Each structure stands twice: as C-alpha cells, then as structure tokens.
Amino acid sequence: MPSASPAVELQGVVRAFGRRRAVDGVDLTLAPGDCLALFGPNGAGKTTLLRVIAGLLRPTKGSVRVEGKSARDDADVRQHVGLISHQSMLYRALTAAENVEFAAKLYGVSDPAAAARRALERMRILDRRDTPVRALSRGLQQRVSIARAIVHEPSVVLLDEPYTGLDAAGGAALTDMLRLLRHAQAALVLVTHNIDEGLEVATRAAVMLAGKIVRLDDCAGVDRVEYQSMYRTMVVPA
Amino acid sequence: MTPPGTLRAAWLVARKDLTIEFRTRTAFLSAVVFAVLALAIFYFTWDESIVTAADRAPGVLWVVLTFSALLGLQRSFGIEEHDRAIDALLISPISRESIYLGKAIGNLVFLCALQAVALPALIVFYNLHIASAILAVSGILFLAVLGIVAIGTLFSAMAVNTRLAELLLPMLSLPFFVPLLMCAAAATSRIISGAPASSARPYLNLLVAFDVVFVVACTLAFPYTLEE
Numbered sequence: 001m002p003s004a005s006p007a008v009e010l011q012g013v014v015r016a017f018g019r020r021r022a023v024d025g026v027d028l029t030l031a032p033g034d035c036l037a038l039f040g041p042n043g044a045g046k047t048t049l050l051r052v053i054a055g056l057l058r059p060t061k062g063s064v065r066v067e068g069k070s071a072r073d074d075a076d077v078r079q080h081v082g083l084i085s086h087q088s089m090l091y092r093a094l095t096a097a098e099n100v101e102f103a104a105k106l107y108g109v110s111d112p113a114a115a116a117r118r119a120l121e122r123m124r125i126l127d128r129r130d131t132p133v134r135a136l137s138r139g140l141q142q143r144v145s146i147a148r149a150i151v152h153e154p155s156v157v158l159l160d161e162p163y164t165g166l167d168a169a170g171g172a173a174l175t176d177m178l179r180l181l182r183h184a185q186a187a188l189v190l191v192t193h194n195i196d197e198g199l200e201v202a203t204r205a206a207v208m209l210a211g212k213i214v215r216l217d218d219c220a221g222v223d224r225v226e227y228q229s230m231y232r233t234m235v236v237p238a
Numbered sequence: 239m240t241p242p243g244t245l246r247a248a249w250l251v252a253r254k255d256l257t258i259e260f261r262t263r264t265a266f267l268s269a270v271v272f273a274v275l276a277l278a279i280f281y282f283t284w285d286e287s288i289v290t291a292a293d294r295a296p297g298v299l300w301v302v303l304t305f306s307a308l309l310g311l312q313r314s315f316g317i318e319e320h321d322r323a324i325d326a327l328l329i330s331p332i333s334r335e336s337i338y339l340g341k342a343i344g345n346l347v348f349l350c351a352l353q354a355v356a357l358p359a360l361i362v363f364y365n366l367h368i369a370s371a372i373l374a375v376s377g378i379l380f381l382a383v384l385g386i387v388a389i390g391t392l393f394s395a396m397a398v399n400t401r402l403a404e405l406l407l408p409m410l411s412l413p414f415f416v417p418l419l420m421c422a423a424a425a426t427s428r429i430i431s432g433a434p435a436s437s438a439r440p441y442l443n444l445l446v447a448f449d450v451v452f453v454v455a456c457t458l459a460f461p462y463t464l465e466e
Contacts, residue, residue, distance in 0.1 A: 088321045102250070106332055
C-alpha cells in the first residue's frame with residue numbers, strides 16, 4: 001500500500017536489557033517497496049531490532065514509526081505489519097488452514113477461508129492444509145508460519161531468518177513471495193546469515209554489530225563475492 | 239479490512255482455545271480425574287460419626303474445584319507460550335483486553351464443564367438430596383468460578399514466563415481466591431443444609447460485588463502483564 005510517509009522510520013533506537021544494550025542507537029528509514037537485508041553475527045541485536053519494529057518490545061530510547069505511527073500503540077498500524085520469527089507462532093493442535101484462517105480473522109480479512117487458501121497456495125503447502133501442525137516437519141511448519149504472516153497482505157513484513165528449515169522448493173516459494181510483496185510496494189526487513197539469499201531479493205543491505213548498524217549499502221551493483229569477503233572481515237576480525 | 243472489535247476478538251480467542259482443548263483434552267481430563275480422585279479420598283478419610291456428609295460437602299467441593307481449576311488455568315497461557323503463538327496475538331490489531339477476555343471466556347467454559355462432572359460426583363459420593371436446590375447451587379458455583387477465572391487468567395499470564403510457573407500461579411492466585419471461596423462455601427453450605435435460599439442472599443451479593451471488581455480490575459491490569 002503506497003504511502004506518503006516512510007514505511008519504517010527508526011530514530012536513535014536503543015533497547016537495553018539491564019545494562020546491556022542489545023540495540024544501540026539505530027537510525028533507519030525504509031520507503032515502501034524497499035527490502036533491507038540485515039546481516040550480522042549471533043547476538044548482534046537483529047532479532048531484538050525486529051521485535052522493536054513489530055511493537056513486541058518497547059524501545060528504551062528513541063522512536064519507532066511504522067507508516068508514520070507507533071506500531072506498539074496503534075492497532076491500525078499493526079494491521080499492516082507481518083512478522084516471521086524464529087518460532088513458528090502456530091498452534092500445534094490446529095491444522096495448517098485453521099492456523100492461517102485464525103490469523104486472517106484477527107486481522108479482519110473479509111473472506112478468511114479464501115485468504116488462507118491463497119496464502120497456503122503461495123507457500124506451496126495447500127495440499128497439507130488439513131494436517132495438524134504438530135504432524136508437519138520443521139520446514140513445512142515454517143511454510144505455514146510464513147503463510148500466517150502474509151495472509152492479511154501486510155505492507156511492512158519483518159522476517160527473522162525465514163529460510164531456516166526450508167528445502168529448495170520452500171526457499172524458492174519464499175523468494176517468489178518476497179518479490180511479489182516488493183512488487184506490491186511492501187517494505188521488507190530480512191534478517192539472514194546467508195549473504196546470497198539476502199542480496200538476491202534486497203534493495204539495501206546492512207551489517208549490524210554489537211547493536212549498531214555499522215554499514216548500509218544500496219544493493220544495486222553490489223558484487224556478492226566482494227560483499228561476502230567484506231562481511232567476513234567485519235564479523236571475524238583477524 | 240476492519241479488525242474485529244473487543245468482544246468479537248475475545249470470542250475468536252476463546253473459540254480457538256476451546257477447539258484446542260477439545261482436540262487434545264489434556265487439561266480437562268487431568269482436571270476431571272483429579273477432581274473425582276480428590277472427592278473419593280475426602281470421602282474415605284473423613285469420619286462420618288463426627289462430621290456429617292452435608293456439613294463437609296461444601297468445603298470438600300470448594301477445595302476440589304479450586305485445585306482442579308488451577309490445572310486448567312495453568313494451561314491457558316501455556317498453549318500460547320509453545321512456539322510463541324502469543325507474539326502472533328500481540329502483533330495483531332486486536333486489543334490486549336480482548337486477549338484477556340477471550341482467555342477468560344475459554345477458562346469459564348472449561349470450569350463450567352468441570353463443574354458439570356464434579357457436582358454430580360459430589361452428590362453421589364456424599365448422598366446429598368439437593369434436587370430442588372440444584373439450580374441455586376449451580377448459580378453459586380457460576381458466580382464463584384467467574385471470580386476465580388478473572389483472577390486466575392491474569393496470574394496465569396504473569397506466571398507462564400517464569401521458571402516456577404506451576405508454583406507461582408497458586409501462590410499468587412489463592413490469596414485472592416479466599417474471599418470468593420469464603421462466600422461461596424458459606425452460601426453452598428446454607429443451600430445444601432436445607433436453609434431457605436434467602437439466607438444465602440448476602441453471600442451471593444458479596445460474590446457479585448467481588449466478581450465485578452475482579453473482572454474490571456483484571457481486564458485493566460492485563461495489558462501490563464505482557465510487557466517484556
């Protein structure tokens with residue numbers, strides 16, 4: 001959904017747990033249609049940053065605006081945000097279709113059954129729609145989880161290592177889906193450890209270290225091999 | 239797209255919880271088995287020549303219902319913690335109050351179903367002749383359970399993230415259950431002993447007052463329990 005204000009705007013965002021700053025002064029602006037690939041070693045603060053943007057964590061300092069408003073306090077804004085997390089956020093006793101339909105109903109989607117069907121079809125798991133989630137493999141659960149996150153066609157999608165557990169077909173379905181979302185002018189933040197996967201769909205790439213974004217590049221014209229080498233140098237100092 | 243209002247969202251959450259419980263039946267079966275076993279143990283360990291069945295039945299009923307209710311309340315937010323399904327609820331556009339109300343409605347149905355098994359079991363074990371007072375006893379049970387659910391749902395959300403959740407929920411909840419249980423036991427005792435229904439009215443008024451206070455206070459307090 002195109003909008004005059006930036007899709008995501010972070011100003012001086014700090015999130016501390018006790019004395020440790022997991023996110024330490026992050027400034028970031030994403031326009032509709034932008035896809036930011038966020039790289040960084042374990043513990044760099046990437047997941048915390050996503051949770052702050054999603055409104056699951058309150059920033060200790062600074063401001064987080066999604067489509068000009070606070071996602072945490074504004075239900076209208078939350079309606080346009082989708083989150084794919086490490087955990088599936090699914091109910092194991094419900095079927096794939098029931099999980100996705102439940103999410104569609106929470107977002108007020110007009111035809112939840114049809115929307116759930118569409119989302120499952122996009123993730124190429126429609127044939128398992130009536131299988132309880134507990135009976136699905138980790139990779140298939142991840143596909144259902146992605147379908148759940150996009151069933152309401154969000155304009156801001158936050159993805160935390162979404163390729164984890166996916167096989168080649170699942171990975172391809174996800175990449176196609178991300179391209180589709182970008183085409184629909186959704187803003188994406190994609191946290192991944194895989195530079196190739198990130199640069200494949202991203203328009204911008206950032207490296208996060210110790211809670212700070214230490215490098216931000218436009219992906220146009222970026223040489224993947226050079227970027228890999230630069231990233232290794234930053235993350236694993238000699 | 240218009241997100242559902244508070245009551246509609248609460249019903250969605252409640253229906254989802256009840257569907258999960260209906261499929262798995264883990265909490266309900268545990269609570270029912272616990273209730274029936276506890277009733278049986280109380281029956282066999284009490285000397286009837288000292289305390290009559292009608293005198294001890296109300297106390298036994300409320301002890302059994304309170305502890306079996308805790309089993310259901312414990313699970314209420316447990317199903318959300320698995321795979322962090324609670325995050326999906328929190329980032330959705332529904333209000334946090336509707337999550338609380340949905341959980342509370344689910345717990346209320348759970349405990350009413352539990353009562354539907356425990357009360358007949360109590361009548362059989364203690365040979366109570368309360369056919370004419372069954373509606374009054376059910377009404378008292380409902381009012382007391384409403385308050386128990388209001389408090390228990392709130393503390394279930396608070397305790398679920400802690401390492402000692404099974405210990406913390408009863409420790410936090412039981413002190414708040416006390417006024418409800420005192421009124422409920424006193425009212426039940428009067429009805430079961432054959433006293434006129436009007437003698438239980440002051441206790442019923444108190445139960446209604448406690449329910450209103452607990453439901454309102456817990457609904458308002460709930461959003462703060464989900465802060466990380």
